[in-house]
Amino acid sequence: MSQDRAPPTAPADLHSAQKTAHDFLVSSLQAYFGPSLNDTFKTQNDDGALIGPLATLVKYPSLAKPYFELLGAIAQLADLTPDVREIAILTVGGVYKCGYELYAHERVAAAKTSLSQDVISSLARGEKPDGLTEQCQAAYELSYALVEKKGPLDQEIFDKAKEALGQDGVVAITNYVGMYAYTCVVLNAVDASVPQD
Numbered sequence: 001m002s003q004d005r006a007p008p009t010a011p012a013d014l015h016s017a018q019k020t021a022h023d024f025l026v027s028s029l030q031a032y033f034g035p036s037l038n039d040t041f042k043t044q045n046d047d048g049a050l051i052g053p054l055a056t057l058v059k060y061p062s063l064a065k066p067y068f069e070l071l072g073a074i075a076q077l078a079d080l081t082p083d084v085r086e087i088a089i090l091t092v093g094g095v096y097k098c099g100y101e102l103y104a105h106e107r108v109a110a111a112k113t114s115l116s117q118d119v120i121s122s123l124a125r126g127e128k129p130d131g132l133t134e135q136c137q138a139a140y141e142l143s144y145a146l147v148e149k150k151g152p153l154d155q156e157i158f159d160k161a162k163e164a165l166g167q168d169g170v171v172a173i174t175n176y177v178g179m180y181a182y183t184c185v186v187l188n189a190v191d192a193s194v195p196q197d
Contacts, residue, residue: 006056006190008049014058021061025054028068041107042195052100052192053183074179078172082113084139084165087132088176090123091143096184097126099194138164139173146177 014022026044029037037043045051050058057064086109093101102124109120115136122129123140132140142161145153161170 004191004193006059006192008045008051008055009058010047010049012047017061018058021064022050022058025050025057025064025068029054040111041104045195051195052104053187055192056186056190071179074172074175077175078166078168080139080165080169080172081135082109083115083133084135084169084173085176086113086115087123087136087139088143088173089180090120091140092147092177092180092184094123094126095144095147096181096188098184098187100187100192101180101184103194135164135169142170142173143177146174147181 009018011019011022029043033040043050043052043054049055053067057067086105089105090102090109092098093105106120106124109115110117116131119129119132128140128144138161141157142153142165145157158170161173165173
């Protein structure tokens with residue numbers, strides 16, 4: 001059961017730097033996801049407090065802008081399909097058993113990709129899904145190896161990923177894995193609560 005060791009803070013209770021971070025995060029999310037954001041997954045609770053990884057970014061406002069700038073920079077590395085990107089993100093979340101990350105990205109994958117619910121559910125359970133395209137299979141194997149196996153990445157996995165995704169695709173997936181591993185570690189450390197739909 002979630003402890004939420006870094007509970008969300010209502011906007012009225014934020015100090016100046018935190019309020020600036022809050023406003024930056026809200027506008028960044030709206031710019032990225034558009035008006036359908038809250039139809040996909042919850043990023044705020046009823047009093048307007050940001051939840052999930054955003055709650056921690058508001059508490060420590062010096063992290064907010066660099067976090068989103070890095071995500072934006074990673075997105076520019078390669079023209080990955082939404083399916084490939086979400087395969088990588090859900091693979092990380094499934095390995096880390098990260099509640100909020102899985103809550104959010106299962107919904108993103110269902111709304112923004114052509115991945116089946118069976119594939120999404122398998123990834124969320126930390127299992128290898130069946131029936132993936134060549135690119136998605138390569139993204140899964142690369143992502144899984146990066147978070148689950150210790151030591152240098154196996155050359156065969158790298159070569160297969162490079163063949164399917166290109167060098168830029170491998171670099172982008174590697175950075176998404178690193179970014180979402182960081183996010184999962186933070187969320188698991190604070191035992192962030194998962195909204196009940």
